[in-house]
Amino acid sequence: MMKTNALILLIATVTFVAAPFVTPPFTGYDPAQFRVFIERPSIQPAGYAFAIWSVIYLGLVAHAAFGLWKRVEDPAWNVVRPYLIVAVALGTLWLWIAGQSPVWGTVTIWIMAVAANLAFLRANTSVDRWLLSGPVALLAGWLSAAAAVSSGVVAAGCGCLSDTNAALAMLALVLVLALAVQWQKPRMPVYGLTVVWALVGVLVANLGENVSVAVAAAGGGLVMLARLALILRRA
Helix, strand or coil: CHHHHHHHHHHHHHHHHHHHHHCCCCCCCCHHHCCCCCCCCCCCCCHHHHHHHHHHHHHHHHHHHHHHHHCCCCHHHHCCHHHHHHHHHHHHHHHHHHHHCHHHHHHHHHHHHHHHHHHHHHCCCCCCHHHHHHHHHHHHHHHHHHHHHHHHHHHHHCCCCCHHHHHHHHHHHHHHHHHHHHHHCCCCCHHHHHHHHHHHHHHHHHCCCCHHHHHHHHHHHHHHHHHHHHHHHHC
C-alpha cells in the first residue's frame, strides 16, 4: 500500500506540473463572467508573485521522486501522501475548472488548500526536513493565499462585498489561517514566508491604486513575520 501511494503521488505530481502545458493559460478570472465588472480585483497579487509556482513544482517533484526512491515504506512520509495526492490531483484539473466557472474554481481550490494544509500538519519537520515538509509547506502556504484570493475575486464580482471590503476580509482570513497553521509547525517557517510572499504581492499590486488594501497587506505581512520570529525563538 505504501509503495502504491508513493507511485500514485509521483504520477499525480507529474500530471500537476504538466497541466499548464496542455491547458489554456489561466491569467485570472474573466471579469465578464461576473455581475460586477472589476478589471483588476484588489485582492489579486502582482503578476511576478506567481513565479513561485516554478519553485513549488520543483519541490513537489523532488518530494515525490525521493519519496518513491528512498522513503517508499517510511511511515513519516506515507502519512502525508493521501492528502497531498488529493491536492495535486485536483490541481491537475483546476486550470480547466477555473476557466469554466469562477465559483467552482474557488470551491476546488479551497479543497486543495485544506488537503495541502492537512498534509503539512502531518509532515514531520524533524525527518528529511527540506524534502518531506519543505515542499508541502510551500504548496500549503501558497494555496492558502490563493484560495483567499479566489474567494475575494468571486465575492466582489458577485456583488456580495465591495472590491475593497472583499480584499480586506480575505487578507484577514488568510492571516488568521496562516498564523494558526504556522503555530503548530514552528520548525518549518517556509509556510509563513510563502504567505508573506503572497501578501507582498498584494501590497505591490495596490501601491498607488488602493491604499487601504496596500496598508492591510503590509500590516499582515509584518504580523506574520513577527509571529515567525517569535515562533522560531521559542522552537
